[in-house]
Amino acid sequence: MCPKELTNISHLHPFTQAVLQVIHAIPSGKVQTYGGVARFAGNPKGARQVARILHSSSQKYHLPWHRVINSQGKISLDPVGAEEQRLLLVAEDITFLSNGRVKMDEHLWDGDGLFFV
DNA sequence: GCCGTGACTTCGT
DNA sequence: AACGAAGCCACGG
Numbered sequence: 001m002c003p004k005e006l007t008n009i010s011h012l013h014p015f016t017q018a019v020l021q022v023i024h025a026i027p028s029g030k031v032q033t034y035g036g037v038a039r040f041a042g043n044p045k046g047a048r049q050v051a052r053i054l055h056s057s058s059q060k061y062h063l064p065w066h067r068v069i070n071s072q073g074k075i076s077l078d079p080v081g082a083e084e085q086r087l088l089l090v091a092e093d094i095t096f097l098s099n100g101r102v103k104m105d106e107h108l109w110d111g112d113g114l115f116f117v
Numbered sequence: 118g119c120c121g122t123g124a125c126t127t128c129g130t
Numbered sequence: 131a132a133c134g135a136a137g138c139c140a141c142g143g
Contacts, residue, residue, distance in 0.1 A: 013141090015139085015140080016140070016141095033125085034124075035125065035126060035127095038126095043138095043139085045126085045137080045138050045139075046125095046140085047139095048122095048123060048125045048126085048137095048138060048139065049123090049125090049138085049140055050125075052122080052123050052124085052139085052140070052141075053140090054124055055123065055124055056141085069124090070124080070125065070126085071125075071126060071127085076124040076125075077124055081124075
């Protein structure tokens with residue numbers, strides 16, 4: 001893996017590096033939960049860390065930050081940011097249910113294509 | 118090195 | 131269905 005956007009991150013904590021790579025690997029049209037990303041990255045209990053990473057370095061590493069949502073299939077942002085994220089997801093043909101949740105059984109990423117060095 | 122801080126999650130009420 | 135508490139962990143001050 002190690003895409004060019006994620007070069008020079010070796011100074012970061014191993015888990016943080018893994019999280020960045022996992023998020024980067026989420027394909028368009030798919031979503032993953034904070035907990036799911038943490039699990040793929042090797043620490044099932046690192047969900048809050050995933051959130052913190054997105055908050056602090058989503059722009060810095062050009063991550064598809066909008067493809068990460070919470071375990072209920074909902075967007076975990078204030079109304080303003082939530083609308084932006086929803087639009088980005090809709091643009092990838094991701095469908096939302098009437099209750100405001102992403103149709104998880106259709107769009108939840110299964111980790112296909114993910115591998116580590 | 119302690120302490121507060123999160124775009125969280127799970128399990129009780 | 132909604133709410134609160136507890137667990138969680140790297141990071142920055």
